[in-house]
Amino acid sequence: MTKTTSQRAAALCMLATLPFAGMAAAQTYPLWIGSYTAGPSEGIYVHSFDSQHGTISSEPLQVVKTENPSWLAFSPDRKYLFAVNENGLGQRDIIGRVTSFRVDPAKGTLEKINEVKSLGTEPAHLSVSADGTHLFVSNYSVEADPGGTLVVIPVDPEGRLHPVSQVKTHRASQAHPERQQSPHVHSAVESPDGRYVFAQDLGADKIYIYRYDPAAHPEHPLSASKEQPFVQLPAGSGPRHLVFSPSGRQAYVTLEMQGTIAVFDHADGKLTLRRTVPLAAEDFKGQNKAAALHVSPDGRFLYATNRGTANQLVVFRIDPDNGDLSLVSRHSVEGEEPREFTFDPSGRFILVANQNSNAIVVMERDPATGQAGRITQTLPFPSPSDVKFTTSP
Secondary structure, three states, X not given: OOHHHXXXXXXXHHHHHHHHXXXXXXXXXXXXXXXXXXXXXXXXXXXXXXXXXXXXXXXXXXXXXXXXXXXXXXXXXXXXXEEEEOOOOOOOOOOXXXXXXXXXXXXXXXXXXXEEEOOXXXXXXXXXXXXXXXXXXXXXXXXXXXXXXXXXXXXXXXXXXXXXXXEEEOOOOOOOOOOOOOOOEEEEEXXXXXXXXXXXXXXXXXXXEEEEOOOOOOOOOEEEOOOOOEEEOOOOOOEEEEEEOOOOOEEEEEEOOOOEEEEEEEEOOEEEEEEEXXXXXXXXXXXXXXXXXXXXXXXXXXXXXXXXXXXXXXXXXXXXXXXXXXXXXXXXXXXXXXXXXXXXXXXXXXXXXXXXXXXXXEEEEOOOOOOXXXXXXXXXXXXXXXXXXXXXX
């Protein structure tokens, strides 16, 4: 690193301390980027984001070497960062893992605590329980054997991971001759009240519902919901990710293989399908591939990415009375395979990780209308898969 680059990184590092110190005037924030490491990427990159101009620092503040950290999640108190290591057959490391890091409260840089095996391959997603004591890790598993699983990993108060304490297996729908011959758990999300966990299994065309009760069962906190153990979805639809409405009375799920969003009513750990909403326009003839979805920081809009040949960010307005969705706009992400995205802490920018075109695109966002605007930056970045701020929804 040259002296000029070192000076730039030091300046960015000083700016990055402001949000953590609670200074209201701060406009520069640490940004954590997860990636796939089959190419030149080395792991997790910590950059600085300028929320006044909508730009990511060209030089990282830190590079954390770890294999395929494709998904990142913070502990509730933001002291720790957890990453899946989406390893599997044909990669440098064939063993799926999960790694824990301590977050420096001033700089936002990371210090590794420990790692554990996920007892599966290609762990693609993890979430943290609201009480901070467990991780719910989704082993996607491209290979039919062993197939995808949902596992529970205990976390101690110092952020140290303990070995997997519970494994949940499902049965594939086999609706698709290639992609659904075995279960592929793609995400698991806790309900707003912390009593249930919803696991989206792309290979099963089902959402599995588990009761979460760590007080009664510390080692095996998940048990199948007696009221509704699963939700059956259309054959070949492939549920991927789930988020809740601001009220918690609705849930939205991307159906990856169908290219739609399923809208559910939610109450007491039970889901009732209301309708599905297409991501692509009616006359679209290409391939749909629904991926990420998030509710805007103000709770008024739902955003989702459509990959395949569409490569769009789609915006919906959330009805404040019943949580239903109405289309606002569709926007090109100016790249390929928008795997994930996030909102910056100001709510005025959207950062999109375009995995296959090797770039992170920053788009302006109008908080009043929800629409995305001009692109303020395209940062070259090898195989980005996730982008996170500590204030991300």
